[in-house]
Amino acid sequence: MIKKEMIAMLLAGGQGSRLGILTAKMAKPAVSFGGKYRIIDFPLSNCINSGVDTVGVLTQYMPLRLNTHIGIGIPWDLDKNFGGVTVLPPYEKMAGTEWYTGTANAIYQNLAYMEQYNPDYVLILSGDHIYKMDYEAMLDFHKEKGAECTIAVMPVPMEEASRFGIMIADGDRRITDFEEKPENPRSNLASMGIYIFSWETLKEALITNSAQPGLDFGKHVIPYIHDKKLPLYAYEFGGYWKDVGTLTSYWQANMELIDIVPEFNLYEEYWRIYTNSVSIQPQYFGNASEVERSIIGEGSEIYGAVNSSVLGCNVVIGEGSVVKDSIIMHGARIGKNCVLEKCIVAEGAVIGDRCRLGEGEEAPNETNASIYRDGLVVLGENTTVPDDIIVGKNVLIAGQTRAENYAGGRLKSGRSLILEGGEL
């Protein structure tokens, strides 16, 4: 008989629409982060580092990149005969076939997967946060308290508490009440979307509530367990935890990595982060290159200047170009004598020579001013920009653009240029 004490279910099916064009062709957990990584690497590495070697990854939205990245789990040592990583997409049934309609519904549809490992505990994770966390310590807490469900929480500044799901706990950390995005928060313990359930409790809660449309952990399952007066505990996490849900927070989290000793340190021997690296070759710096305060992935070739930026693998920066405060992802190529400031250039994008991106005054973006903001210039995957183009701030460009798409060789601040092949 196969027996796993705790298995993990990783919710990776969401689009993450607030990342705009970055998630046009891939689910949020597959978006690159920190040069060579993708967001899902963090929870996956946490799992194997915590001794959790059975992980079901629930996919739904644009799963190709995610599937390719996970493969059979080799980079995380999750290629196992019993357990390991399994990708779980929605599937057709005799009756009642449906998509994953909510976080808990997705888990409910995979009861059979969990059942075959005969677990005592199930860890529910989401694939869209940057953090290092020992789930085993959380499990110890869960056992010690005799909890049926433990929610990982993080103290946040009181003034920000109204943006989160807030847990109210007593002195023993037992949750007495909770509120979703409260106007007047009674506590500053924000839910991190990480849960440990005792298996029988989870199973019973999912089956009982299975008819609930859009079955969700925060909205339905946790309230159900609370109403049944089952022991529900808050596990306080004190380390670095970053939600990279918006373009601005995504950009900031990347920029934090370039500090001398960053708060989130990737260079510690202990608790390494693993990834399926696009490239393993060394990076090359040309004779006229300049580089400062930056991290750069394998195989990149730098002939120009890179300052305060995060570069992925196999990126080429042409001679005379200056890249500043930017994120350049895998395989992107920047031509010669360009200036890029506060740009997010997605994978495989190509920029011609003598382009200037991120110039001038800010103006609200015409497509979505709440996503494309804070002066960022965002280029979608495989976008091309021809030579001699000047681009303002809060701009979005997607598709194979040509010179005639830019009136007077310019794209003003706040404008969006979306061509076929670069759909939103």
Next chain:
Amino acid sequence: MRAIGIILAGGGSSRMRELSRKRAVCAMPVAGSYRSIDFALSNMEHSRVQKVAILTQFNSGSLNEHLMSSKWWDFGRKQGGMFVFTPSFRNENSNWYRGTADAMAQNLSFLKNSHEPYVVIASGDCVYKLNYNKVLEYHIDKEADITIVCKEMPPEFDTERYGSLRLDGDGKVLELVEKPMVVRSNIISCGIYIIRRRLLIEMLEKSQRDGQYDFVQDILVRQQGIRSIYGYRLESYWSNIASVEDYYRTNMDFLKPEIRSFFFWEYPEVHSKHSDLPPAKYNIGAHIKNSLLSSGCIVNGTVEDSVLFKQVYVGNNCIIRNSIILNDVHLGDNVYIENCIVESRGDIKEGSHHIGEDGIRIIVEQGERYTL
């Protein structure tokens, strides 16, 4: 592929000086992210050789560690895969490998238990890209008994250390001389051979009976005139790591765009063990010109015309010129290094100066280290 592979990875080399204290030549780190055996092994992989034996003996710890898993080269197979053979005591034989032919002969069962009609023999200390299928096609086309991959070297090349070949217009080997005193041809053997498996078994059994153990001296050279031997001319880059000078030059070759393009950007790519290191990091004070750097490096100083391997830490105000810094070296502040090779896991004390005055200097400076 209708061939099995054998990679000869046995040797140490006194010409590698201090660098061979720690490891076999085949395990030498090359070009920032690789080890020299990766090239032969990746060639085997991309030529779709299903079954490869690696024969190793000298200082094999580092090599074994590198080959601990065969998955990086896709040799984690049920059918075939990668076999590492080190000498072992047996009832009939308690010898070390006494030479390349002996190494193969001591593992004759590997050859006998295979069904593929041909064998590709390659040495593990050469840097090159080659599809062995092309050599095999040539071999069959010429109806050769043995095909030797060879390369025409420039006149100034030190041919004396290699096997030298004279070919006729058709590519047939007229003369093969190992380490010639008088050089009559600047075509050298690249240490890559294709032979019919049964013929190899036959030749190995005979040389064992005769007490002869070197594949080149005792088999190839002596078979001249008896067997039909052909030379396959390799036109692309090839370099053998046999001495410190070769090693230095080979690494520095990767600073040339055409060499990088050939190995890094053109299909197929060279594979190696993954090391899970974070991206390289450049802090304030980093100045880098014409250099290769690998993952996990943290740079606070100046690096010019150099190759830095994985996880090198360069302190403030350091200057590194024309040097090779191997894996996991820590350079304290204000270090000056020129024309040197710094051995891996070295700790270079702050403020120290190391300059290779006449030729390349090797720096071995190991402190006590603990992983926290």
